[in-house]
Amino acid sequence: MKLQRIFAAAAALLLTAGFVQAQPAARPQARNYQFKTLKEIPVTSVKDQNRSGTCWCFSALSFLESEVIKAKNLTDSTKYPDFSEMYIVRNAYHDRAIKYVRLNGHLGFSAGSGFGDVLEVIRTYGLEPQSAFSGMNYGTELPVQGELDAALKGYVDGIVKNPNKTLTPNWIKGFDGIMDAYLGDIPATFTEGGVTYTPASYRDAMGINPDDYVNISSFTHHPFYTQFVIEVEDNWRWSTAWNLPLDEMMQVIYNAIDNGHTVAWGGDVSEPGFTRDGLGVLLRSKKSATTGSDKERWVGAGSSEASGDSKIPAEEEVSQDSRQAGYDNKQTTDDHGMHIYGLAEDQNGTKYFLVKNSWGNAGKYKGTWYMSDAFIRAKTLNIVVNKNALPKDIKKKLGIK
Numbered sequence: 001m002k003l004q005r006i007f008a009a010a011a012a013l014l015l016t017a018g019f020v021q022a023q024p025a026a027r028p029q030a031r032n033y034q035f036k037t038l039k040e041i042p043v044t045s046v047k048d049q050n051r052s053g054t055c056w057c058f059s060a061l062s063f064l065e066s067e068v069i070k071a072k073n074l075t076d077s078t079k080y081p082d083f084s085e086m087y088i089v090r091n092a093y094h095d096r097a098i099k100y101v102r103l104n105g106h107l108g109f110s111a112g113s114g115f116g117d118v119l120e121v122i123r124t125y126g127l128e129p130q131s132a133f134s135g136m137n138y139g140t141e142l143p144v145q146g147e148l149d150a151a152l153k154g155y156v157d158g159i160v161k162n163p164n165k166t167l168t169p170n171w172i173k174g175f176d177g178i179m180d181a182y183l184g185d186i187p188a189t190f191t192e193g194g195v196t197y198t199p200a201s202y203r204d205a206m207g208i209n210p211d212d213y214v215n216i217s218s219f220t221h222h223p224f225y226t227q228f229v230i231e232v233e234d235n236w237r238w239s240t241a242w243n244l245p246l247d248e249m250m251q252v253i254y255n256a257i258d259n260g261h262t263v264a265w266g267g268d269v270s271e272p273g274f275t276r277d278g279l280g281v282l283l284r285s286k287k288s289a290t291t292g293s294d295k296e297r298w299v300g301a302g303s304s305e306a307s308g309d310s311k312i313p314a315e316e317e318v319s320q321d322s323r324q325a326g327y328d329n330k331q332t333t334d335d336h337g338m339h340i341y342g343l344a345e346d347q348n349g350t351k352y353f354l355v356k357n358s359w360g361n362a363g364k365y366k367g368t369w370y371m372s373d374a375f376i377r378a379k380t381l382n383i384v385v386n387k388n389a390l391p392k393d394i395k396k397k398l399g400i401k
Contacts, residue, residue, distance in 0.1 A: 028313055030277040030364040033346050040342035040354060041262050042069050044080050046367030048360035050142035053111030053149070056234070056266070057085045057092075058358035059337035060118035060384070063264040064208055066341060067386060070260055071207050081206060086135020086143075087128040087199075090183050091121045096236055097156050097175050101167070105160040108233035111149050115264050115337070115384045116239025119210040126199025127206065132190035135183040148182045214390065214400065217241040217382040218249040220324045225397050230382055232334040241382050242398055246320045250377060253340065253353070256389035263340040264384040265355065265376070268332045273315075273375065278363030280355070280371030282315040282378050312348060318377040326378060334381055344370060 044065045049058050061083040068074070068081050092113055100107045136143070155178060159171045189198055197205065222228040227240040244252070256263050273281040316322070326332035342354030352370040361367045387400050395401075 027272055027275045028279050028281050028283070030275070030279055032312055033279065033370070035344045035346055035352065035370055037354070038343045038345060039257055041066060041257065041260055042074075042077075042080075043262065043339065043341045043356050044069075044077075044082060046356060046361055047085070047358050048142050049085075049358045050144060050360075052089075052143035052145040054085060054089055054113075054143065054145075055337040055358050056113045056115060057088045057118055057337075059266075059339045059356075060115045060264050061085055061088065062339040062356055062358070063262055063384065064118075064122075064206075066262040066339070068206050068208070082130040084128045084130045084133045084135065086183055087125075087133045087186065088118055088121045090135060090179050090186065091125045092117050093152060093179060094172075094176060095121070095124075097152070098172065099236065100156050101159050101171075105157060108236050109153055109156060110234070111145060112234040112334075114230075114232075114235050114237070114239060115266060115382070116215060116235070117237050119213060119384075120237060120239070122203055122208060123210040126201075127203040127208065128186070128190060128199050129192050129202070131192065132187055133184065137184035138182050145182075148178075151178055151182075212387055213384050214387045214398075215239060215241040215382055215384050216244055216249055216252055218244050218246045218320070218323065218380070219327060220320060221328075232381065234334055244394065246318075246323060246377060248394055249380070249383070250373070251391055252385060252389065252394060253376065253383060254343075255391045256385045257340070257343050257353075259389055261386050261389035263389075264337065265340050265380060266337045266383070267335065267376075267381045268326075268379040269336045270333060271375070271379065273313075274369075274371075276363060278365040278369050280369050280375045280379075281313070282318065282372060282374040283313055284316050312346065312350075315350075315372060315374040316378065318374050323378055327381075332379055332381070338369065340371075340376075340383075346370075 044062060047058055047062070049055055065081050065083060074080060089111075096107075096109060096113075100109045138144070138148075152175065155175055159167065189196055190202075191197070192202065195205075217228075217230055222243050224243050224245055227242055229235065229238045230241055253263050269280070271280075271282065273279065273283040323332070338358070339356040340353045341356055344352045344354055346352065351373045353373075353376055355369045355371050357363075357367055357369055359367065363369065387395070390398075390400065
């Protein structure tokens with residue numbers, strides 16, 4: 001027993017020492033920042049994904065809604081489109097289940113996905129407005145999908161075992177039946193603004209062509225100016241992205257905003273500089289990702305941030321090599337999807353992007369995050385932009401017309 005106590009004490013000391021070493025710097029305080037908006041592009045209202053892992057869908061549809069606002073020159077916010085997230089989620093899950101079973105379960109199967117998934121669903125199944133399909137058929141006002149996700153995963157795992165030694169076609173009907181029970185039946189036709197549509201005709205009426213959008217990333221483990229599959233589990237469709245040098249990827253973002261286009265952004269928000277109060281800055285000390293359910297998962301469950309210095313903290317300098325190291329050592333991970341819609345600067349002249357989140361009116365800025373140029377440089381996994389938002393020289397390098 002004495003020896004056990006010695007071992008226990010030694011273990012406690014080691015754990016304590018490790019904990020102290022892992023302590024991040026205090027989170028930056030929003031009250032210390034004074035932002036001046038330089039450009040703000042119209043977006044639809046902030047939504048709340050609540051207890052669902054569907055940020056990829058909320059952010060991508062928010063991006064596409066802004067694309068429609070720009071293309072149709074909508075100035076009346078009451079005329080802005082409101083696309084159904086759960087219509088996309090429901091069809092994506094259907095396709096994912098089929099691929100999961102074909103691959104004998106050797107594929108990620110969860111609520112997470114990526115922007116390429118949204119575009120492929122729209123291409124194949126069209127689009128519906130929120131008024132036609134809310135996907136809220138299980139008694140809550142906002143998404144609460146833990147039970148649904150577990151039910152679908154358990155079902156496909158049972159099918160993968162192939163208990164009859166031959167699969168019947170009915171397993172797909174059974175899978176869709178679970179989704180219908182939770183999300184509701186998808187209407188084949190619906191009326192919006194006095195016009196009757198199918199999902200395909202509504203997509204076309206909105207002027208959305210998936211071929212108009214370009215997926216871009218920046219990593220050195222693949223050649224620049226070629227397309228590659230981003231190696232993250234949620235990219236289950238194996239969607240490809242164009243690989244650009246870091247400075248050119250950033251040039252695409254700035255050029256898009258300058259020309260009135262917004263940007264769908266996917267990246268890492270596990271940094272201590274990404275706060276619950278609406279900031280995303282690249283502090284010099286780093287910590288690993290926390291665990292939990294979406295907002296708490298990334299910014300903690302506490303009601304307030306740790307007290308910090310009254311000055312704006314210095315940020316890391318970002319290079320192509322440091323960015324690659326973050327990806328390779330798992331410090332830059334596939335966490336969250338958001339929507340870049342503008343540009344600002346702080347009192348020191350540092351540039352920030354206005355970024356719409358999908359956590360409701362959270363934080364000091366009511367659903368908007370101010371994410372610094374350094375943060376975006378370091379923590380972006382991929383972006384999606386309209387191909388017309390590409391600078392001409394980059395467009396030429398990629399052979400995009």
